[in-house]
Amino acid sequence: MPSNEDANSQAAVELSDLERRELKQGLVAAVVGAGVDDDASALLTQQLAANPDALNPVIQPVLSDPSRLDALRSTGLMQNGASITLDTVALLAAEALRAPFVAVSLIDESSELIAGCNVANEAFERVRPASASISKFAVVSGIPFIVEDAAEHPLMANHPLVVSGQVGSYACIPIFSDDDLAVGSLCAWDTRPVEWTGGQILVLQDMADLASAKIFHRPI
Numbered sequence: 001m002p003s004n005e006d007a008n009s010q011a012a013v014e015l016s017d018l019e020r021r022e023l024k025q026g027l028v029a030a031v032v033g034a035g036v037d038d039d040a041s042a043l044l045t046q047q048l049a050a051n052p053d054a055l056n057p058v059i060q061p062v063l064s065d066p067s068r069l070d071a072l073r074s075t076g077l078m079q080n081g082a083s084i085t086l087d088t089v090a091l092l093a094a095e096a097l098r099a100p101f102v103a104v105s106l107i108d109e110s111s112e113l114i115a116g117c118n119v120a121n122e123a124f125e126r127v128r129p130a131s132a133s134i135s136k137f138a139v140v141s142g143i144p145f146i147v148e149d150a151a152e153h154p155l156m157a158n159h160p161l162v163v164s165g166q167v168g169s170y171a172c173i174p175i176f177s178d179d180d181l182a183v184g185s186l187c188a189w190d191t192r193p194v195e196w197t198g199g200q201i202l203v204l205q206d207m208a209d210l211a212s213a214k215i216f217h218r219p220i
Contacts, residue, residue: 071177086116093207094118106184149193169194173208
């Protein structure tokens with residue numbers, strides 16, 4: 001029996017260039033939010049309703065990009081696991097945002113590592129399949145992913161963490177390598193809907209820059 005990865009690769013081969021462009025446009029429109037390209041977002045919503053894995057042929061090639069993976073693996077963090085330094089960044093961001101949960105997420109072609117988090121290890125799953133990641137939408141699109149009500153968002157409404165009530169709102173900023181490749185994100189979330197303010201998003205961006213500096217050993 002073929003694996004899920006094989007099935008995704010086959011689906012990617014079978015898609016036409018036009019279909020891939022439409023999926024990518026729908027993904028970007030959904031990440032950016034209402035008012036940018038509502039037609040593309042509505043089409044994506046229809047496609048996801050018919051096939052929850054419809055975006056896999058767009059997401060997987062980005063996650064598997066060799067240059068992106070080289071940049072990520074150069075940090076050593078995927079092998080070494082959680083980082084005390086990034087835990088501190090997440091804690092500082094949570095305090096500044098007054099958000100109950102903040103994490104530094106790194107994602108390769110198959111898994112997501114929560115390299116930094118503001119809650120205790122035993123209270124939070126640090127490694128999960130990439131397919132279960134929410135932050136992958138920011139990584140693949142390369143733009144901030146800000147969601148006030150996760151239950152109403154086309155990319156999140158059916159996610160297990162949303163359905164279970166663990167995630168009600170979400171704000172995520174990509175983290176970039178020195179070559180501007182998105183390797184992960186800094187994300188904040190709450191169990192209830194939240195109207196993220198412009199000030200909070202600016203703080204999240206600043207903290208994402210700090211996380212990137214720590215990950216890639218840049219001067220601050």
